[in-house]
Amino acid sequence: MDRGTQHTATALIDAVRERTHAARLAEAAAFVAVGDWASAHTSEEVVGDPITALGEWHEESYAETLAGDHFLELGGPGAPVVAEFCIGEIAAARGCSFDAARRLVGDAIELRYRLPRVHARVAAGEVDVWRGRRIAQATRTLTFEGAGFVDRHVAYVAGEATGPEVDRLVAEAAARFDPETTEAERAEADGGRHLTIELGDVGYADALTGTLRGTVDVHGTLDLADALDLERTVAHVARQLVELGCGQDLDARRSIALGEIARRCDGVTTLDYATADESAESERRPVQRARREVVLFVHLDQAAITGTLNGFGPGIDACTGTTGIDLARLDTPGLPRGAVMAEQVQAWCASPDTTVTVKPIIDLNLDDAGNGYTPPDRIADHVRVRWPRCVFPYCTRSSRTADLDHCQAYEENGPPGQTSTANLFPLCRRHHRMKTHREMKTGKRWTYRPTHPDTGEPPNALIWTSPHGQTYLVDRDGTRPWPPPDEAPDQTHKT
Known part of the structure; x- marks a missing residue:
């Protein structure tokens, strides 16, 4: 590398370092400003105290007090409570959701009032804001004394401490300053059991077109006895599906079986798979199955209504040579919006035990009253x-x-x-x-x-x-x- 190239490279890396430092200082200043704003909208009450009065601003009626602006406990014990509506202003100013702004304000309050040493290092730009917030989120459930213990021990290494190191220190503080609660939580601990159905992450069959495949991931951790019961039931229903003519492989049948089990708990009708051996039908006991309800919000474009597309012919796209109208839009509360193949919607609705409700949407350019x-x-x-x-x-x-x-x-x-x-x-x-x-x-x-x-x-x-x-x-x-x-x-x- 010649001297000119080396000089240019040095200047570039210096620019990266300087601008990174400037960004850290700017982010710290914005974070402190959020804390200043929240502090200006606090009450004399603190978290842990019974809040019996909401201040002189609510004098019209008790009903409005309950329905309107009120104080939220966003920090741990000893931190002041914060007026809820002031968070809306922060959300709009930062261009984020209310929930994100609420978490930000909560972290700012936690650091300012319960972790002052860490807060001072964050405000000075010596510790990244995200690291300070990570510590604040870990200490929220500690007593005031426990938070002070963490603040004293972690402040000088806050810029380097890892998440597990902070968590271990928080666990020690909890055991030191609130042993009764720690022991009760340990006795009630469920061993990390959980069951997650990823409704907000519907899988894509084609990442380029954004077409949804209409499936979701399910994962969890169960108690051993519960897991054995579930495995036994899933395996049993999967075998029933084979006997009733379901041609899917074992993995797919187990997946279908879980849905069958869920529907049996909600209502009962009869399984409708075609049986391969009709002579054995009379010997089988009826298998109960719940009815499925499908609500479709139908969105029709001009091509679907007229059967033509871009004037090229009866629904044929000049570029792809296909109709382009064989997709249905998924628009169901609690699920992400997207497209699924019309064939999959047909499969969902094919069962005679399915109740289908179609919600047509008329011309949005016309007003109704x-x-x-x-x-x-x-x-x-x-x-x-x-x-x-x-x-x-x-x-x-x-x-x-x-x-x-x-x-x-x-x-x-x-x-x-x-x-x-x-x-x-x-x-x-x-x-x-x-x-x-x-x-x-x-x-x-x-x-x-x-x-x-x-x-x-x-x-x-x-x-x-x-x-x-x-x-x-x-x-x-x-x-x-x-x-x-x-x-x-x-x-x-x-x-």
Whole structure:
């Protein structure tokens, strides 16, 4: 390597080091700012104390106190409680979900009030924020004295301590300062037993097209006696499936058997597999099986309706030579959205013991309205398909389980048509509360309104205003600050 090349390489690595340090300092400053904000929205009560008064900001009614803003225990014993609605402002400012902001605030409170030595090193940029947060998350259940013990012993090595090392120190602190609880937890320990059904991770048959194969992974750790019972039952049902004509291999039959067992616990009917030996049918005892219910949210595009695609012919794609309309969209609460082959939907629905409910979605470009406060199903489905997520800034919760909020408040004796697809928007329960009830400190609420395209605002979007005057634009593509940074302040459209 010549001197010129070596000089360039040195400059590049110096730039990496300098910018990494600058990023660490910036992240630490942002983390401290989150802690400052949360500290300004605390109460005199601390975690572990009975909270009997929620402060002078709630004087209207006890019902609003329970439904509106209230204090959360985000740190361990001895840390102050934090007003819930202040977390919404942090979430919007950082562009993250409420749950992520709540975890961040909880870690900031834990470090600030129960781990001051570690917090000081994080604030100085000597320890990465993620390492400080990892320690805070480990100490949350310790007594105040136990957290202090960990703080004293880990602070000087916080930048190098591994997760297992921190966990061992936390376990020692728990045993030292709360032996009764430690012993009770040990006596009640279940040996790490768990059962996980990965409903949020449906497997892909084709990663390029995003086509879902419609299967999920199941894994867990069971008590030995429970495992033996489950194995015996799964093996028994798998053998029954063979006798009833199921042609799948053993692994597939065991997988099917687990579903059969689940359905038997929920209701009973008869297995419907064709038998290979009809003469033996009368000698078999009936096998009970639960009915399956399939709810399909059908999304039809122009190609599916007209049978033509891009004017190339009867449903034929000019590029692929295929119809392109043999996919169904998976749109079921609790599962990820995606595409599955129409043949798989047919297989799900083929059984005579399956109840199929089809939810057609009509033209989303046409508005619909009702006169009552509660929207009829056709309007509710219309709104939830138009807005697949909660419309609060940066929220990612599915609209299928969200409340439907009247943007313009419903008036009991008001004009007809108030409950319309143009006036209803999905809000998850937490953000519905934030929109409905005022914040303790400011006495203000989150508000939102549809955009006005005739004034230059984007169409089909909402503009939210926080209790502190921050504004955000939400559309089907997500959330962004509003107005854009390069626009002048006088271009902001006030509600």
